[in-house]
Amino acid sequence: MSDTRQFCTLHLAGHLFGVPVMRVQEVISYQVMTRVPLAHDVIGGLINLRGQIVTAIDLRKRLEFPERDADQRAMNVVVHTPGGVVSLLVDAIGDVVEVEDTIYEAPPETLAGVAKDLILGVYKFEDHLLLELDIDKAVNIDAPLELVA
Amino acid sequence: MEDGMDELLAEFLVESFENLDQLDQDLVVLEQAPNDLEVLKSIFRTIHTIKGTCGFLGLSKLERITHVGESLLSLLRDEVATVDAEIATALLAMTDAVRAILVEIEKTHAEGDVDYSALVDTLERLETRAKGEPEADAAAVEPVEAAETVEIPEVAEHDRLLGEILVATGEVREVDVAVGLINQEHGDDRPLGEILVDAGVADTRLVADALAEQREAKSSVADSTLRVDVALLDQVMTLVGELVLARNQILQYASTQDVEPAFANTTQRLNMITTELQAGVMKTRMQPIGSIWSRFPRVVRDLAAQFGKQVRIEMEGKETELDKTIIEAIKDPLTHIVRNSIDHGIETPETRRAAGKPEEGVLFLRAYHEGGQVIIEILDDGAGIDLERVKAKATARGFITSEQAAKMSDREAANLVFLPGLSTAEKVSNVSGRGVGMDVVRTNIEKIGGTLDMQTRPGAGTTIKVKIPLTLAIVPALIVSSGGDRYAIPQVSLLELVGLDRDSARVGIESVHGAPVYRLRGQILPIIYLDRELEVADGDDASNVTIVVLKADDRQFGMVVDQVHDTEEIVVKPLSPQLKSLSGFSGCTIMGDGHVALILDVLGLAQRAHVVSEVQEQQGVGDGTSHLADTREPTETLLILKVGHEGRAAVSLAAVDRLEEFKREDLERTAGRDVVQYRDTILPLVDIGASLGYAPTDEYTDTVQVVVYSNAGRMIGFVADRIVDIVEQVITIQQKSDQPGIVGSLVVQGAVTDLLDIEEIVRSVAPFYETLEEVVTSV
Numbered sequence: 001m002s003d004t005r006q007f008c009t010l011h012l013a014g015h016l017f018g019v020p021v022m023r024v025q026e027v028i029s030y031q032v033m034t035r036v037p038l039a040h041d042v043i044g045g046l047i048n049l050r051g052q053i054v055t056a057i058d059l060r061k062r063l064e065f066p067e068r069d070a071d072q073r074a075m076n077v078v079v080h081t082p083g084g085v086v087s088l089l090v091d092a093i094g095d096v097v098e099v100e101d102t103i104y105e106a107p108p109e110t111l112a113g114v115a116k117d118l119i120l121g122v123y124k125f126e127d128h129l130l131l132e133l134d135i136d137k138a139v140n141i142d143a144p145l146e147l148v149a
Numbered sequence: 150m151e152d153g154m155d156e157l158l159a160e161f162l163v164e165s166f167e168n169l170d171q172l173d174q175d176l177v178v179l180e181q182a183p184n185d186l187e188v189l190k191s192i193f194r195t196i197h198t199i200k201g202t203c204g205f206l207g208l209s210k211l212e213r214i215t216h217v218g219e220s221l222l223s224l225l226r227d228e229v230a231t232v233d234a235e236i237a238t239a240l241l242a243m244t245d246a247v248r249a250i251l252v253e254i255e256k257t258h259a260e261g262d263v264d265y266s267a268l269v270d271t272l273e274r275l276e277t278r279a280k281g282e283p284e285a286d287a288a289a290v291e292p293v294e295a296a297e298t299v300e301i302p303e304v305a306e307h308d309r310l311l312g313e314i315l316v317a318t319g320e321v322r323e324v325d326v327a328v329g330l331i332n333q334e335h336g337d338d339r340p341l342g343e344i345l346v347d348a349g350v351a352d353t354r355l356v357a358d359a360l361a362e363q364r365e366a367k368s369s370v371a372d373s374t375l376r377v378d379v380a381l382l383d384q385v386m387t388l389v390g391e392l393v394l395a396r397n398q399i400l401q402y403a404s405t406q407d408v409e410p411a412f413a414n415t416t417q418r419l420n421m422i423t424t425e426l427q428a429g430v431m432k433t434r435m436q437p438i439g440s441i442w443s444r445f446p447r448v449v450r451d452l453a454a455q456f457g458k459q460v461r462i463e464m465e466g467k468e469t470e471l472d473k474t475i476i477e478a479i480k481d482p483l484t485h486i487v488r489n490s491i492d493h494g495i496e497t498p499e500t501r502r503a504a505g506k507p508e509e510g511v512l513f514l515r516a517y518h519e520g521g522q523v524i525i526e527i528l529d530d531g532a533g534i535d536l537e538r539v540k541a542k543a544t545a546r547g548f549i550t551s552e553q554a555a556k557m558s559d560r561e562a563a564n565l566v567f568l569p570g571l572s573t574a575e576k577v578s579n580v581s582g583r584g585v586g587m588d589v590v591r592t593n594i595e596k597i598g599g600t601l602d603m604q605t606r607p608g609a610g611t612t613i614k615v616k617i618p619l620t621l622a623i624v625p626a627l628i629v630s631s632g633g634d635r636y637a638i639p640q641v642s643l644l645e646l647v648g649l650d651r652d653s654a655r656v657g658i659e660s661v662h663g664a665p666v667y668r669l670r671g672q673i674l675p676i677i678y679l680d681r682e683l684e685v686a687d688g689d690d691a692s693n694v695t696i697v698v699l700k701a702d703d704r705q706f707g708m709v710v711d712q713v714h715d716t717e718e719i720v721v722k723p724l725s726p727q728l729k730s731l732s733g734f735s736g737c738t739i740m741g742d743g744h745v746a747l748i749l750d751v752l753g754l755a756q757r758a759h760v761v762s763e764v765q766e767q768q769g770v771g772d773g774t775s776h777l778a779d780t781r782e783p784t785e786t787l788l789i790l791k792v793g794h795e796g797r798a799a800v801s802l803a804a805v806d807r808l809e810e811f812k813r814e815d816l817e818r819t820a821g822r823d824v825v826q827y828r829d830t831i832l833p834l835v836d837i838g839a840s841l842g843y844a845p846t847d848e849y850t851d852t853v854q855v856v857v858y859s860n861a862g863r864m865i866g867f868v869a870d871r872i873v874d875i876v877e878q879v880i881t882i883q884q885k886s887d888q889p890g891i892v893g894s895l896v897v898q899g900a901v902t903d904l905l906d907i908e909e910i911v912r913s914v915a916p917f918y919e920t921l922e923e924v925v926t927s928v
Contacts, residue, residue, distance in 0.1 A: 032744060033745075034634065034737075034744060034745040034746060034747065035634060035685075036728060036731070036734070036747065037632075037634075037683035037684055037685045037733075037747075038683060038684060038731055038733055039727075039728055039731055040727070043727060043728065045745075046737055046745040046747075047745065048739050048743055048744065048745050051391055051394060051739065053722050053725075053737050053738075053739065053745050054725075055724075055725035055727050055728060057727065083725065083726035083727075084725055084726070086725065086727070139727065140727075141727050
């Protein structure tokens with residue numbers, strides 16, 4: 001008998017990413033955001049989540065994918081992180097899936113750059129791959145910048 | 150039962166900790182003035198109370214220590230012995246032991262297994278020695294013996310017993326009270342006080358005082374105050390913050406939509422209640438800064454003894470109040486600064502004597518309110534900081550280049566000590582000098598929105614000025630927009646607004662070597678453009694602009710914004726960790742329409758734009774107490790108003806709260822006076838022109854200019870025809886006036902101007918206020 005895990009899936013520039021269901025607080029539609037001047041450009045802005053101010057991180061920019069089309073509105077996936085609640089901006093939200101450990105594989109060695117840092121592993125489905133996102137690293141925008149500097 | 154005990158224990162702990170702080174302070178005072186009987190009695194009372202309660206709670210170890218301490222104290226109180234350094238040290242050690250045991254009890258509900266027998270022995274030895282010094286006076290020693298043999302029922306009830314109060318004053322012996330009580334038990338139905346007076350052991354005055362104290366204790370402690378869990382207060386504060394947000398949203402809705410009058414009224418009521426609730430909750434969280442200063446005399450005494458220095462501590466403004474969270478947050482940084490001053494600042498007596506200074510150094514703490522902030526100054530008259538060494542060290546560590554070091558002003562150099570890893574102490578002591586310290590102090594002060602500034606004069610001393618906000622949670626702010634977004638500017642940094650239309654903006658903002666400046670009343674004001682600083686400029690410079698005049702770090706600069714909206718009470722929320730490193734923003738908030746706005750960090754922006762640089766003020770410490778001597782002729786800032794047809798009047802800007810403009814149609818009349826609804830209250834208006842007999846003007850305007858003045862919660866609006874200017878000048882009254890409401894005339898900008906006597910005019914409106922308050926309370 002193998003262990004299973006539940007992932008909330010997110011669509012991002014043609015890829016399917018997964019984050020552990022337990023980390024997700026809620027998924028909400030497009031929200032008006034307040035831009036934060038001078039901030040790192042992965043910061044999408046600030047949203048008002050029922051009186052709580054939440055920083056939104058644009059996963060496309062974080063993962064260095066091309067920018068979203070102007071008419072495409074991002075969804076917010078609100079996740080818990082050690083530093084508080086953060087919203088991840090994604091293209092669309094998928095199903096919640098249950099995956100078995102047997103189809104897990106470590107990320108391929110050929111991954112480079114941010115992908116290598118932010119992808120924890122790959123779950124192999126028959127017709128597609130599910131990439132597990134390292135939420136904590138994804139929301140930590142200071143560390144990689146320092147490395148660059 | 151168990152719970153009841155726990156509660157009692159908790160109460161005992163809280164009270165005892167408070168008492169211990171007082172004790173530390175008293176003991177230090179006592180060492181300076183060994184014959185101060187009042188202080189001795191106060192110390193005796195404290196220990197006596199702790200001892201009494203721990204007997205009741207079954208805390209035997211604590212009881213043993215306090216018991217021997219009390220015995221020693223009673224000898225001192227009865228002047229059988231006098232306090233010397235050894236006794237003071239032993240008593241302080243006793244306080245420490247008591248504190249340690251209390252901490253242990255708090256943690257584990259048990260006294261712990263630390264052995265204090267050495268301390269007990271010392272105290273007993275001192276007691277024996279004290280007894281031996283003069284010829285053993287049996288009468289003086291007797292009370293101690295009596296205390297051991299005759300046990301009066303101790304504080305079994307919450308109300309303090311009369312007998313206990315009398316014993317605590319130190320003028321009635323426990324044994325006499327016990328005799329009195331026994332008499333009562335055997336049928337003597339006179340009150341205890343009377344028995345004691347008749348027996349000649351207490352005089353009537355003493356009993357009367359004790360009765361008064363008993364009554365006071367009953368009413369003030371038991372009935373009118375309540376201990377509240379801070380966590381609960383924090384929660385209430387958060388909720389009030391949310392309520393303020395919700396209120397703002399409703400207000401916004403009510404003002405933009407066409408709402409029913411009933412709803413509008415309710416909104417108004419909600420608005421008022423929220424404001425009052427907010428003020429009330431804030432008040433519950435205010436604490437005097439003295440609550441953390443009280444431990445400094447002890448810290449200073451111990452450190453001074455450790456380093457072989459002589460230091461006197463002086464404090465001013467102990468009663469200055471601050472939010473509890475802030476008090477907690479500044480406790481450690483302040484202690485660190487105090488330690489540093491003694492360790493590095495104040496020299497040894499020999500060095501001081503050689504330098505021609507008194508051997509005893511002075512550490513002066515001062516706190517006061519200024520412009521919605523609290524200023525805490527820590528001054529010492531020590532050696533000051535060797536700036537060349539600081540610079541050399543900073544250069545060696547690579548924080549600055551030698552070029553920068555050469556150009557650096559003294560003030561900038563002094564502030565280098567706040568850099569991490571920079572310590573100029575020659576010797577590393579266990580107190581300070583390890584280079585971790587001042588940077589942590591700064592980080593902690595800045596974390597709560599405060600600033601820190603250091604000035605030093607070699608050989609004369611160092612001043613550290615800490616500025617901190619009164620409260621963190623809710624602040625008034627001006628909302629501006631720039632580059633299409635709204636930003637909040639905390640009112641504390643705001644000085645004034647200057648509106649410029651498109652043409653005057655082009656002419657008014659000049660350039661000095663590429664740096665934009667504006668001439669504000671003849672003074673050059675450096676200008677920054679908010680949109681450019683934030684890199685959100687949309688390239689559209691065509692429209693009207695407003696210069697927001699700000700102060701950061703005592704320096705002024707102007708910030709050009711696209712538009713100024715309104716002032717609003719905003720609830721400050723912290724930035725997420727992803728945004729913490731941004732200079733330029735201090736937090737964020739939710740606006741009335743539900744959108745998020747960033748709060749500008751004025752100092753951060755100014756530093757980014759390099760408009761904050763050196764000014765001349767070099768204020769050092771002379772002798773630690775006589776500072777801030779201002780020798781210049783005092784100037785005053787005056788607001789110049791046009792009143793009536795061609796009258797000119799001036800009021801001191803310091804007296805002015807705000808300037809407002811109201812639509813003439815909004816003016817209403819009540820109790821025979823023009824009023825206007827303003828900020829949840831009724832603002833009575835005084836037409837300066839009419840009331841002071843200036844010829845009326847024939848111009849008619851849709852709006853009225855109102856100078857709002859507030860004092861003791863009452864606001865009054867002075868109606869002027871036009872606000873002419875603000876000038877700063879020395880006030881020289883040319884001609885005194887007999888007319889009530891006018892101080893006299895003076896010449897301002899070449900024109901004769903009447904200086905108004907605001908106080909006098911306010912007094913004339915006082916009856917109106919009383920009527921208004923009667924009306925309000927009778928509703």
